[in-house]
Amino acid sequence: MKTGIIILAAGNSSRLGKPKQLLHYQGESLLEIVSKAAIQSSCNPIIIVLGAYAKEISAAHRLNGPTYVVNYNWEKGMSSSIAVGMSAALAHTKDLDQVIISVSDQPFISSEIIENLIKRQQESRKGIVSCSYAQTSGTPVLFRKKYFPQLLSLHGNQGAKQLLKQYPEDSSSLVFELGYIDIDTESDYNNLKLQR
Incomplete structure (x- = not known):
């Protein structure tokens, strides 16, 4: 079973005012944390989609293993980054079975x-x-090959969540208790730094 992973890192962190991908937690940037988790997994290829802060992130973050691509249309929302990531993953591994x-x-x-x-x-x-987590379902999320065409044609900022809502009968989930913790504001980051 060939499983690729796409890491979405193209947003401009508008509410934070600086690239959250480069914020540090326990000695590593947030992007490094997820990238290293992907590298330690069985996923291949690992596609990291950059956008708003592509130059800054590229300069600060070069790990061996992932393929870095840039979504020049990142302002069109998360779905555009998913499409760029999917295209890169399929260009790398044409017979991919599923993607996270x-x-x-x-x-x-x-x-x-x-x-x-x-x-x-x-x-x-x-x-x-x-x-x-926190009464919702979300990332990371795995999609089998049959959903690739829909992932490639998503629009807007909803991302892939609309597919979860559209196909509840073909969905399963697992508990990721701390998955609700993400960083959108300075206050989120300050709360994170208090975590042990």
Whole structure:
């Protein structure tokens, strides 16, 4: 089973006013945390989609393993980054079976969570496997190949969440308790730094 992973890191962190991808937690940037989790997993290829702060992030963040691509239309929303990431993943591995979509500001992501998504898909045989936290479902989320055309044609800032709502009967999920912690504001970041 060939599983790729797309890490979305193209946003301009408008509410924070600086690239949240480069904020540090326990000695590593948020983008490094998710990238290393992907590298330690069985996923290949690993596609990191940059956008608003592509130059700054590229200068500060070069790990061996991931493929970096730039979404020059990042202002069109998360869906445009998913499409860019999907195109890059399929260009790298044409016979990809499934893909995991992840974001760059979940500091408690781990390779174990990524592997558990793959395991849950094998057990449930569902086409979509998401993470559940704080009464919602979200990233990281795995999509089987049959959803690739829809991922490539998403529009707006809704991202892939609309597919979760559209196909509940073909969805499974696993608990990622700290998945609700992400960084949108300075206050979010200050709260994160208080976490042990």
